[in-house]
Amino acid sequence: MIVSIIGTGLIGGSLAITLKEKGTASRVIGVDLDAAHLARAVELNIIDEGASLDVAMERSDLLVLAIPVDAVLQILPRIMDNIRPGQVIMDVGSTKAEILDLVKDHPNRGRFVAAHPMAGTEYSGPDAAVRNLFVHKTMVLCDVKNSDEDALELVENMVDQLQMRTVYMNAEEHDLHTAYVSHISHITSFALALTVLKKEKETGRIFELASGGFESTVRLAKSSPDMWVPIFKHNRSNVLDVLDEHINQLQQMKTLLELEDYDTFYKLIQKSNKIRKILK
Amino acid sequence: MIVSIIGTGLIGGSLAITLKEKGTASRVIGVDLDAAHLARAVELNIIDEGASLDVAMERSDLLVLAIPVDAVLQILPRIMDNIRPGQVIMDVGSTKAEILDLVKDHPNRGRFVAAHPMAGTEYSGPDAAVRNLFVHKTMVLCDVKNSDEDALELVENMVDQLQMRTVYMNAEEHDLHTAYVSHISHITSFALALTVLKKEKETGRIFELASGGFESTVRLAKSSPDMWVPIFKHNRSNVLDVLDEHINQLQQMKTLLELEDYDTFYKLIQKSNKIRKILK
Secondary structure, three states, rough: EEEEEEEOOOOHHHHHHHHHHHOOOOOEEEOOOOOOHHHHHHHHOOOOOEEEEEHHOOOOEEEEEEEOHHHHHHHHHHHHHOOOOOOOOEOOOOHHHHHHHHOOOOOOHEEEEEEEEEEEOOOOHHHHHOOOOOOOEEEEEEOOHHHOOHHHHHHHHOOOOOOOOEEEHHHHHHHHHHHHHHHHHHHHHHHHHHHHHOEEEEEEEEHHHHHHHHHHEEEEEOOOOHHHHHHHHHHHHHHHHHHHHHHHHHHHHHHHHHHHOOOHHHHHHHHHOOHHHHHH | EEEEEEEEOOHHHHHHHHHHHHOOOOOEEEEOHHHHHHHHHHHHOOEEEEEOHHHHHHHOEEEEEEOHHHHHHHHHHHHHOOOOOOOEEOOOOOOOOHHHHHHHHOOOOEEEEEEEEOOOOOOOOOHHHHOOOOOOOEEEOOOOOOOHHHHHHHHHHHHOOOOOEEEEEEEHHHHHHHHHHHHHHHHHHHHHHHHHHOOOHHHHHHHOOOOHHHHHHHHHOOOOOHHOOOOOOHHHHHHHHHHHHHHOOOOOHHHHHHHHHHHHHHHHHHOOOOOOOOOO
């Protein structure tokens, strides 16, 4: 089948590489508002050709929206209006409730499958695209009962070819859980980077002392605001809720340190160690 | 030379492995209050034998204190009192000001070298000890002007054999910078784990959705409270200071989300992206 990837960055590009490699796509057409990105994606052989959205819609069996959530919300209705029979549209955005709400009464709703691969890196753009980004990761499919059976099957087959596990959720569940396990990690990391950059004027010293632990907690702070601001915006209430709890936890630790109540502090750390059971 | 490692956990054990492998130590004696740890360290061939502190002091050229900062503060004076001519004592603790303050007027101060390898993992105990933990990492040596020349040289040679870079600092500088690049990362990670564990009752869902980003920000939350509570205790004012700033940064982000001021939020993330220059 011919697949069009709208947005030839980290996720779209990595998807394109794998779909071509596996033979899932006989041809991959790339669409990107950023002409330099599109040219680079062709140069890197990530996509077979660049095209306009209209041309891509005319020629492809599957269209994948791999652009920031804001942009999905903008162009999805127009795409759904102009869909050809048999075509399937999927998005891979990081928030789902608003997107699904937007198209819930659309006459072509059945042709749309809402997906979110729980995979990524802190890098962006076509140069960030990599093989095997999705292997053994989780693909969340949302509100699949509203997708046509053949459209869902096409996406599910693709997910299998990507060697991903599939998890089914409704959009609200998805947005809640991703706020907890993904969005708050990014907020924390951005804030930590700002903290250290502000506190630590002699950047040479950071260079010298920063070790693995620091790198691992702040690496997400390299992530693109173009992707993340829309996520925080469209998952605002869940993110605010978990951010509030996170600030409370930090405040509690601060208070315990101020009071020099090291016994309670010890117990808190022990409690946090339970995360061992959840992480591999 | 004969080296005694006091504390046969992650750092002490990894040090023992490397010193034996490089031939720096002809024999490694292990000392550990935890008899099971000591037996395990022998079983894993990390140390040549287990012994009491007194026996270790009697027989070794170099004693390395690789125990939590609290314990260093407790036993260091006794060790310094009973030192034999030519012996060198070093510690590898994560805070330095209190330790160095404790021994600053000791008649044998010159025999002591205060060191901190900027290396580690979130695991602890002899089973966590690994080869090459220190390769290309930084060893901080503190207040070296108060160490005897031969003692310092012995430690510096050892650092070379570990293939580490050396950075020299005074204790106050050390404690300040490590609060910024190491201690706050751990606080954040502990707090994030507590946040998610509290918010996310259906742990199965975390399993399914947790991806690389989440793992990387919370992995430090697996770290041992036995090691970390003493660090926070003995670097309390620096940790409080940076924790305060971190809470402020999170509060600011929260306020911006509440106000839906996404332009300023975008600029904040851009600013935090500058951490790219500092991380490799």
